[in-house]
Amino acid sequence: MLTERQKRILWAICEDYIESAEPVGSRSVSKKDDVGFSAATVRNEMADLEEMGFLEQPHTSAGRIPSQQGYRFYVDHLLTPQIWGDEEIHAIHNLFQKDTTHIEQAIEHTSELLSQLTNYTSVVIGPKLQDHRLRHLQMIPLTEHSAVLIIVTDLGHVNQQRVLLPEGMSISVMERLVNLLNKRLQGISLSKLRLVVERDLADELTRYVAEYGSMVFLLDQMLAPQPESRIYTSGTTKMLDQPEFRDLHKMKSLLDLLDGKNQSIIQLLNSSPSSGVQVKIGNEISIEGANHISFIIASFSLDSESIGAIGVLGPTRMEYAKVIGLMDVISKDISKRLTEFYEK
Amino acid sequence: MLTERQKRILWAICEDYIESAEPVGSRSVSKKDDVGFSAATVRNEMADLEEMGFLEQPHTSAGRIPSQQGYRFYVDHLLTPQIWGDEEIHAIHNLFQKDTTHIEQAIEHTSELLSQLTNYTSVVIGPKLQDHRLRHLQMIPLTEHSAVLIIVTDLGHVNQQRVLLPEGMSISVMERLVNLLNKRLQGISLSKLRLVVERDLADELTRYVAEYGSMVFLLDQMLAPQPESRIYTSGTTKMLDQPEFRDLHKMKSLLDLLDGKNQSIIQLLNSSPSSGVQVKIGNEISIEGANHISFIIASFSLDSESIGAIGVLGPTRMEYAKVIGLMDVISKDISKRLTEFYEK
DNA sequence: TTTAGCACTCAACCAACTAGAGTGCTAACG
DNA sequence: CGTTAGCACTCTAGTTGGTTGAGTGCTAAA
Numbered sequence: 001m002l003t004e005r006q007k008r009i010l011w012a013i014c015e016d017y018i019e020s021a022e023p024v025g026s027r028s029v030s031k032k033d034d035v036g037f038s039a040a041t042v043r044n045e046m047a048d049l050e051e052m053g054f055l056e057q058p059h060t061s062a063g064r065i066p067s068q069q070g071y072r073f074y075v076d077h078l079l080t081p082q083i084w085g086d087e088e089i090h091a092i093h094n095l096f097q098k099d100t101t102h103i104e105q106a107i108e109h110t111s112e113l114l115s116q117l118t119n120y121t122s123v124v125i126g127p128k129l130q131d132h133r134l135r136h137l138q139m140i141p142l143t144e145h146s147a148v149l150i151i152v153t154d155l156g157h158v159n160q161q162r163v164l165l166p167e168g169m170s171i172s173v174m175e176r177l178v179n180l181l182n183k184r185l186q187g188i189s190l191s192k193l194r195l196v197v198e199r200d201l202a203d204e205l206t207r208y209v210a211e212y213g214s215m216v217f218l219l220d221q222m223l224a225p226q227p228e229s230r231i232y233t234s235g236t237t238k239m240l241d242q243p244e245f246r247d248l249h250k251m252k253s254l255l256d257l258l259d260g261k262n263q264s265i266i267q268l269l270n271s272s273p274s275s276g277v278q279v280k281i282g283n284e285i286s287i288e289g290a291n292h293i294s295f296i297i298a299s300f301s302l303d304s305e306s307i308g309a310i311g312v313l314g315p316t317r318m319e320y321a322k323v324i325g326l327m328d329v330i331s332k333d334i335s336k337r338l339t340e341f342y343e344k
Numbered sequence: 345m346l347t348e349r350q351k352r353i354l355w356a357i358c359e360d361y362i363e364s365a366e367p368v369g370s371r372s373v374s375k376k377d378d379v380g381f382s383a384a385t386v387r388n389e390m391a392d393l394e395e396m397g398f399l400e401q402p403h404t405s406a407g408r409i410p411s412q413q414g415y416r417f418y419v420d421h422l423l424t425p426q427i428w429g430d431e432e433i434h435a436i437h438n439l440f441q442k443d444t445t446h447i448e449q450a451i452e453h454t455s456e457l458l459s460q461l462t463n464y465t466s467v468v469i470g471p472k473l474q475d476h477r478l479r480h481l482q483m484i485p486l487t488e489h490s491a492v493l494i495i496v497t498d499l500g501h502v503n504q505q506r507v508l509l510p511e512g513m514s515i516s517v518m519e520r521l522v523n524l525l526n527k528r529l530q531g532i533s534l535s536k537l538r539l540v541v542e543r544d545l546a547d548e549l550t551r552y553v554a555e556y557g558s559m560v561f562l563l564d565q566m567l568a569p570q571p572e573s574r575i576y577t578s579g580t581t582k583m584l585d586q587p588e589f590r591d592l593h594k595m596k597s598l599l600d601l602l603d604g605k606n607q608s609i610i611q612l613l614n615s616s617p618s619s620g621v622q623v624k625i626g627n628e629i630s631i632e633g634a635n636h637i638s639f640i641i642a643s644f645s646l647d648s649e650s651i652g653a654i655g656v657l658g659p660t661r662m663e664y665a666k667v668i669g670l671m672d673v674i675s676k677d678i679s680k681r682l683t684e685f686y687e688k
Numbered sequence: 689t690t691t692a693g694c695a696c697t698c699a700a701c702c703a704a705c706t707a708g709a710g711t712g713c714t715a716a717c718g
Numbered sequence: 719c720g721t722t723a724g725c726a727c728t729c730t731a732g733t734t735g736g737t738t739g740a741g742t743g744c745t746a747a748a
Binding site (some may be wrong): 703708 | 719720721722723724725726727728729730731732733734735736737738739740741742743744745746747748
Binding site (some may be wrong): 013025 | 707708710711712
């Protein structure tokens with residue numbers, strides 16, 4: 001275990017390095033207000049801390065920087081989360097008041113706000129459509145051979161699907177089909193619709209349509225898997241401001257991570273614990289080339305069931321105290337607003 | 345006007361510089377197959393071309409590179425667009441066959457394809473929802489005080505709107521209201537809905553709902569302006585591969601341009617001519633800091649009315665011949681597929 | 689009019705040197 | 719015995735000066 005003095009020194013080094021991005025020397029540590037010891041003493045302790053793996057030295061005659069393990073200890077035991085003022089809290093509240101018709105927009109704005117307040121890149125993942133339950137199917141004919149099928153979920157989300165009728169099937173047949181499905185599939189989660197139809201309704205359906213092939217063709221279109229929940233990123237370019245990413249090569253692999261469609265970020269977000277703020281440092285993120293990156297995650301929930309997550313991406317040398325404090329406030333606040341929103 | 349020899353030299357310099365990104369010296373020009381003159385002759389002509397503003401010199405003892413005017417001349421008079429092979433054309437065709445239910449997806453895939461084939465960043469803007477015409481309104485009650493209003497347009501596009509009922513208004517009143525609007529607003533473009541209601545239907549509406557304030561509150565929600573047409577970008581990070589953007593500062597302003605939400609890109613895309621491929625070079629793009637950038641645009645159409653545009657963004661030292669050829673093929677092909685798609 | 693030759697320019701590269709920040713160790717101090 | 723001052727040592731970053739080579743512009747010859 002670390003002595004009280006070692007903790008204080010580690011803390012000082014972390015804070016200093018996070019601010020300056022330069023290796024911290026013994027002199028500057030000893031000059032800090034909270035540290036009363038001479039540079040020489042600090043040097044001894046620093047050598048010990050390095051031996052224990054909390055610090056590292058870029059080269060012999062440079063100062064020390066926190067190692068991944070050092071950050072871990074700092075985050076877990078040393079930092080005090082920043083308390084955010086009313087102004088920011090107010091900005092969060094506004095997100096949901098301004099734009100109550102589309103949650104997607106509120107989520108997008110959350111992402112922007114997060115990035116603005118922290119000056120890091122933010123990532124937000126919205127409710128997984130697949131987990132919503134079916135509330136209502138609605139068909140709207142377009143031409144003789146095509147229609148739009150609208151799927152409304154229990155949370156008021158709407159998804160459309162353009163459907164082409166198979167050869168020889170009339171709109172009225174499809175209408176009856178939709179009516180039947182409407183009665184039978186209420187409350188089933190979208191991801192299971194197709195399954196349930198096949199298991200429980202196959203027989204019944206054949207009574208409606210003579211040709212089974214056409215039916216399958218139609219159902220496949222109607223109940224096609226919903227698109228993955230979208231992720232919203234904001235402030236991607238803020239990464240470029242961080243001195244550790246001056247290296248173009250690193251930068252590129254990082255941007256590729258964020259350039260939409262990338263599964264690994266989604267997985268990370270989904271893996272966030274249902275309550276509290278989680279900090280992943282360096283290779284704790286199990287993604288190739290994610291050294292020097294930290295990822296702070298918190299999930300938000302509806303009726304105490306986790307339905308999405310917010311994340312902030314930055315260098316390992318990240319202002320943890322600031323971001324953790326903010327994420328805590330935001331995630332809780334969003335959950336509250338979301339619940340209110342759906343109760344109306 | 346330029347002599348035939350000068351044209352050939354300018355052409356050679358452009359091609360060489362586009363490929364190598366290094367200033368081109370007189371020797372390498374004279375060694376090109378199509379140029380039979382000695383280095384000394386070329387030097388004289390180069391000096392002339394520089395005087396006329398077609399070339400510039402990074403410093404005294406370096407080769408020449410094309411100026412913006414030089415590129416302009418090259419694009420307008422010297423290059424021959426690349427003819428693309430069956431393979432690529434085939435890939436384009438597939439876009440619409442694979443995924444006929446969502447045009448949005450086809451558009452997104454177009455963007456990806458464009459970026460993959462060119463190795464530059466691509467931007468695509470989809471149909472402007474505001475210009476669609478109303479086909480059908482459909483209301484789906486959620487709770488006693490809220491409902492989802494679904495707007496189906498003539499092109500089969502669907503937009504949802506969550507609506508909160510004003511205090512004291514019942515669902516059935518809203519249902520009647522929707523029925524009325526359905527009858528009266530058919531064929532009106534979405535952007536004009538609100539206007540038409542106010543102008544032509546105000547009187548009639550007051551018969552349905554006693555309190556005018558509630559009505560306005562409701563209509564505002566129902567007919568809220570549709571979100572701007574989304575832009576799809578792909579291959580953003582490809583910019584990092586271009587040696588001219590090694591400078592982080594330039595890089596950042598460029599990425600900021602692309603980082604969604606940016607109006608200037610949308611405006612540029614919308615300004616593309618209804619037919620043909622347009623090339624904007626350097627400060628012809630009237631955006632701050634867009635020197636060293638070129639933007640190639642083409643629009644696609646439905647029933648010969650332009651409804652969207654595709655664009656490729658790259659350094660001024662861009663493979664114009666390749667990209668122009670491709671854009672020409674793609675834009676025409678998409679228009680064709682789109683028309684076919686909506687005829688079904 | 690075209691080309692060969694030549695002196696000149698300038699960025700890029702390399703090596704040597706310097707300055708400065710920081711360390712580790714040792715010896716003295718309270 | 720823990721703490722501190724002093725000092726020699728190390729290593730990077732920045733500077734200087736010299737060299738190289740690509741490329742130019744000019745002039746004179748073909």
